[in-house]
Amino acid sequence: MKTYDNIVPVDFWNPDPQVIARAAALIRAGELVAFPTETVYGLGGNALDGEAVKKIYAAKGRPSDNPLILHFPSPEAVEAAAYVDARARRLMERFWPGPLTLVLPARDCVSKEARGGLTTVGCRMPDYPAALAFFSACGVPVAGPSANRSGRPSPTNARTVAEDIGSAAAMILDAGECRVGVESTVLDVSGAVPVLLRPGGVAMEELREFLGEVALPVGVNELKRSPGTRYRHYAPSVEVRVWEPGAAFAWPERFTYMGVAAAEEEPARQIRFDSFAAYAHGLFTALRELEKDGLPIVAQWPPLVGIGRALRDRISRAAGLA
Template sequence: MKILRTDPLRPDPQVVKTAAEVLRRGGIVAAPTETVYGLFADARSDAGCARVFKAKGRPPDNPLIVHVDSVEMATEVAEVPAELYEVLKRVWPGPLTLVLKSKGVVSRCVTAGLETVAVRAPAHPVPLAIIRELGAPIAGPSANKAGRPSPTAAEHVVEDLGGEVDVVVDGGPTFFGVESTIIDVTKRPPLLLRPGPFTVEELERFFGPIEVPPVARGLSEADVAVAPGMKYRHYAPDTPLVVVHFDLSAAAAALRSRGLRVAVLCAVGKCAEADAVLRLGDDIYEVAKNLYGALRELDRLSVDVGLVPAVEERGIGLAVMNRLRKAAGHREAFNLEDLLRYELG
């Protein structure tokens, strides 16, 4: 495994060339996007895609996202409705993925055999430069072991994947810290599949009313994954985590009185005395950016359980709650009785 460092805003041409050459011969490359680090293969390569799934330990029915450098490249791999063409020119590059009808150009491995394909143009100079150097779209999920918190720094990639990746492009920390928003525009109205930095409020300015099903709020799992994040365990630390909707101090005190060592993940002004404290931030965007790093840090603490306060499900807060519910294995406590019924420690 090579680790190649570069300025994220002005990517080193030699680093970009090396990454593209690895992808061209069927290799896999981890690189930053504005959301999280991705684990990429040439989207046309069956061999490269298979390596991504193997390295990540990803179930084969969980499709990848195809990353393009433009709306024009998107039309090469997917059927883009005419009425969306100008809309995409306004929202891309950006943290927004669209599920569209596939043209069958990318590997069937990438689409998990589905007739649809998830596509986005990332708003980060590094993957855009790699795509342009390769002259083709790249496909990938987040660059972590399946089920683990997503990587927001190169060291997270190395921690999870080690020597299983050919090249890790270290472009520093990512900006948003949670994965892209995904909407299915083959449905009417468009269906939110995964919330992210591109909020529902912003989506509706461009796409009209958006349907938000329980799976998008992290309240249930999909039977069929037409996009990442809809099925299977995601974002989870090994340490049990509970999302707390009532007084955080009371929750921490109740568990500590029963002999449990408790870590509190402080967020949006809510904190409590505990055996360990991890500060996510008071601003919801700061919370999103720091969330996965804190979940990784939780596993390095000698505690029995982590507690994190619920946040308002508005704006990027919807994405944060989606990730928290999945990271907690759907453990949510609305009162002490709820909390104490979980088998913790």
Template sequence: MEMLSDSEDDLCRAAAALRSGDLVAFPTETVYGLGGDAFNPAALAKIFEAKQRPRFDPLIIHIAEVSVLERVADLTALDAEMRKALDILSAELWPGPLTLVLPKKNSVPDLATSGLPTAAVRLPDHPVALKIIRYSTGAVAAPSANPFGYLSPTRAEHVAEQLGGRVDYIVDGGKVRVGVESTVLDISGRRARILRPGGMPRERIEELIGPVDTAAAEGPLPAAPGQLKSHYAPRTGLYLYSPEAMMAVPWNKSEAFVFFDGKFRDQWIAGNRLEESSGGVPANIRVLSESGSMNEAAANLFDFLHELDNPQYTAIRAVEVPETGLGPAVNDRLRKARAEAKDNPQPYQGQTG
């Protein structure tokens, strides 16, 4: 594994590695992705192997130009209304944290789509990602650069810690901006359906194309990434509470606590009389956003969970956030990270390689 900078020379090296079938982790605005040539089955197989990802979980194909979409998706198979929606969404929300599920071209390897007749595609809003994709093959499959089911990486060091020698190159572009994965919107049928809440708020999508459905997983296998009940999980058990229930949770110095805003944290501290005993805010408490900014909360979520996921804490106790803006995406990640979720087929086993 070699760490690269975001210099032009290093981005050209990363792109050349992708063209050669190697794996390159790089930043997007959402999380770090583990990239491989979307049209190279051998490179795709390396992604699944590196992540220990089950073959039934489809990948997201990243492009750098809307014109490349026709290499990946069969736009002639789209419903007329959904074709209009595609034109609007791609013009208004790309580049951005929105993945669109579309009928796929036969030239896309089945491994990229887990044998589904659809492909998940997005155009990321990050200069490093766009250059790497543009300089390489124009279409890069890039799931989050972490072992399957574990916390998503928001910094290059998270990738190095989790994947180690399983990845050929890591491009260090600093901390990502959005902090949660993209919203996945299926427009392959007659109605638009959100398959996974993410970095693009539902309200913004509906401003442009009208009401959209929310689709639960319809079978044992996912139609899009991030649909399994257990995902994004730390090794330390995470327990999730409503605000009302959280107020009854006592402070414990051997556990970690995650709050949405400073106001609620202060109420909880007062209820536990911590100021009287400790003289301040204990080090095992994190606040996603002091001011209650949902964008800041989303950006800090995985960063804080990485910090708290260490042997000094026996549990992480977190509170749900309001269901506005990126709130559904934050709560989705917290619910799937819960220790109570029992169906993670491959829990994180630690770094290898």
């Protein structure tokens, strides 16, 4: 098995301060560092440095109008990069640290490259002690999309990061597997009514219970404020087909399968999950594993509740339906 010199192990709870200091120095020097979060691994660069951010886009092969999410060690740190109102503070108090990105009006110090040319910026505080130690040591907002080539399934472990982007990251902080497995929910709170731009680790039901009205996006002008909404994402190298239990479906002659329910036909290989939460956690890893067989992947279509909304979004994009 190939080894990668840029992978550096860190403890989830107690990362080595010297390793964290080295990683933070790389960020301040304009280099890229891949880091773990509870959702997926990110590819980090200094959000205030437009040249560093350009390296992120180049490493991923990502369109430069696709904005990046900024990562912070605390809610207070966000104030230096974005304008935070009372509603946003309440959301931070309730859901941070955690898989919720808030789209806020950006301050001028945030590079236009990190903002994708917009006046807003996505801000997040992950629920991951090693990552928070890293962000704190950096002393600058860390712009960090998922650490994979653009369009591929997002990485949930350090080795997948290395296989996708190689030496583009000067260092890859390896704290093991991510526990959520799908990216953060993106909620736009820059306007009068909050808008769910991307479903993710925090469910729509939770947001509506807390906020009341939460709208869905209308048109590309709203969608462009969030990453992962306007281009094909999460796609393996083989065709992905969507199957909903009980619905008519033309099963391929040979296929692999992933889902919670049993497939109605016999797959060549399958990955079954005990729950839709487990399905979300294992989705990207399963896509990467099953594509190795070179057969179409049939993915079970989940119900539109809880984490199922985020699963539907990622599966539909992997299948080219969105």
